[in-house]
Structure formats: C-alpha cells, structure tokens
C-alpha cells in the first residue's frame with residue numbers, strides 16, 4: 001500500500017511548544033516526500049502579555065524560534081545561548097513582575113515588535129518582518145506564520161489566590177509561570193475575543209487549503225482561543241478540506257503543561273476520547289473529521305467512531321522529528337481520500 005502524500009496546501013492551528021514540535025514533524029514529512037507543500041500556521045495570541053513595556057507573544061515566538069533553529073532545545077522555549085542580565089538588573093531595581101523572565105537575546109525580538117506596533121504596524125505585519133530573519137533563510141517561502149488576530153486578546157484564569165483565599169482573575173502567564181498551575185482554577189476567559197477579527201489571510205488559509213491539522217496543543221488555552229475568534233470556527237467547519245487532530249492527552253494526562261487542570265475547568269473529561277468528543281465531529285456541529293489517539297488509548301476508538309469521527313491509535317510521543325513525521329503521516333492516512 002502506498003503512503004498518502006502531503007497535499008499542496010496545509011494549514012495548522014498552533015499553540016507554543018506542542019504546536020512547534022508537531023510542525024517539525026510536518027516539515028520532516030515534507031522533506032521525506034520531497035513535496036512542495038505550502039504550510040500556513042495560525043498561532044494562538046491569547047498568551048500574549050505586556051511585560052516591562054514590551055509586547056511578548058510566547059506562542060508566535062516559540063513557533064518562530066523552533067522552526068528557525070533558534071530555540072533552546074532543553075527548555076523548549078526562549079533562545080538558545082540565552083543570558084539573563086537584564087532580568088537580574090530589573091530584579092535589582094525591585095521591578096515587578098519578577099516571575100516572568102525575559103532573556104537578553106529574546107528582548108531584542110520584543111523591542112523590534114513593540115517599536116513596530118508603536119509605529120502602527122499590525123501584529124501580522126510585525127510577525128512577517130520577524131520571520132524574515134528566522135524562517136526565510138531556513139524554509140524559504142514554504143512556511144507562513146500568522147497570528148490568529150491582530151486585535152489584543154489575553155487569556156485570564158480565575159484562581160483562588162493562595163494569599164488570602166479570594167477569587168481573582170490573573171493573566172494566564174501568571175497562573176502558569178508564577179503559580180505553576182498549582183492553585184485552584186475556576187474559569188478561563190479570553191479578553192478581547194468577542195470583538196477580535198481574524199488576522200489578514202487566516203480565513204483564506206482555512207478555506208483555500210487541502211488539509212487542516214490540529215496539533216496536540218492545549219485544547220483550552222491554545223486551540224480554543226483560535227477557534228473562538230469570530231469567523232474561524234465557521235471556516236474550520238465549512239472548509240472543503242479535511243480536518244484532523246492529534247490528542248495531547250495520553251494515558252489520561254497531558255504530556256507536559258497544564259491541560260489536565262484547564263480541561264477540568266471546562267468540564268471536559270481528561271482523556272484522549274474526552275478531548276476528541278469535545279472538539280466534536282464536523283457532521284455534528286464540531287470541527288473534526290479525524291482524531292489520532294496514542295496506542296495506550298485504543299479504548300477511545302469506539303466512542304469516537306460512534307460520534308462520527310474517524311480515529312486511529314498510533315504512537316503519539318514527539319520524541320524526535322521522524323517519530324513526529326510518522327504521526328503526521330498517520331493523520332494523512334486517516335482523512336485524505
């Protein structure tokens with residue numbers, strides 16, 4: 001049996017580390033097959049935050065640095081060869097917040113971005129400019145990185161404050177980095193979403209494509225904010241391209257991060273089947289035609305099939321680019337004609 005080929009146009013919705021590693025598999029598969037696939041990435045901007053007067057876009061930067069070969073491979077985020085002098089100097093001044101560390105090299109990216117935004121450029125144009133340094137030399141025109149929206153969106157989490165026990169809303173970064181997702185979370189609210197518009201090119205990338213891929217990115221704080229930008233979910237639901245996703249929940253827990261905690265907040269069962277059914281079948285108001293689960297979660301296949309979602313159980317650990325490329329190949333086999 002011959003393997004299915006990556007089609008000419010592929011669009012990927014992405015968070016940060018999970019999305020970026022998945023994209024490395026997409027690119028490896030493209031390399032293997034020698035195809036000329038154009039990849040468009042629509043990245044979450046709900047994680048964006050203003051820190052020390054700088055606009056930081058963690059998911060955009062993680063994708064850009066990872067694919068541009070500038071990422072710190074151990075941490076999975078931030079620049080390779082990073083130093084932290086500016087952070088130390090800011091701490092010596094007693095400037096808050098101290099829990100969000102900006103590395104010296106990374107700061108250059110945020111300075112360029114902030115200056116361009118101040119000069120009136122939309123985030124999508126700024127991202128394109130930053131990617132000219134990072135992606136063009138490595139990937140040519142073969143990959144485009146788009147923010148989901150040019151409008152300001154910020155994910156906030158309602159937590160129980162560990163000092164005092166009051167409920168209050170904090171930025172997602174404060175919940176995740178300062179509190180390590182270890183405080184009780186009650187609600188996830190993405191500020192700015194109802195009025196946000198998809199960034200230029202996003203709807204076209206979903207409607208005029210041959211395949212839509214959902215990486216194992218966090219369903220609540222990476223994929224949901226993208227789908228919830230008015231117009232994007234409809235585009236995913238109505239595109240003529242098949243839509244296939246990969247579970248980030250393996251064996252009843254996330255592989256890394258805090259998806260378990262936040263799926264709980266949304267009342268979604270923390271399992272590969274639970275997340276697939278939460279996304280739902282396209283033929284029943286959902287967004288999926290296909291859903292991959294890990295081999296340890298083969299019991300998820302029956303309920304997924306019953307819900308009208310094509311599903312298969314394959315190894316889903318992104319241990320290296322080839323293993324991840326195999327995952328992407330399995331996704332193609334599931335939904336391409």
Ligand code: GDP
Nearest residue numbers: 015016017018019216217218222248254255318
């Ligand atoms: P973030 O923005 O940096 O948190 O990254 P994403 O939202 O793109 O991806 C985070 C999700 O990827 C987490 O919920 C993880 O469970 C999932 N993940 C990370 N590594 C792997 C892996 O090797 N295999 C699978 N199946 N999921 C993974």
Ligand code: CA
Nearest residue numbers: 015016047059
């Ligand atoms: Ca993120």
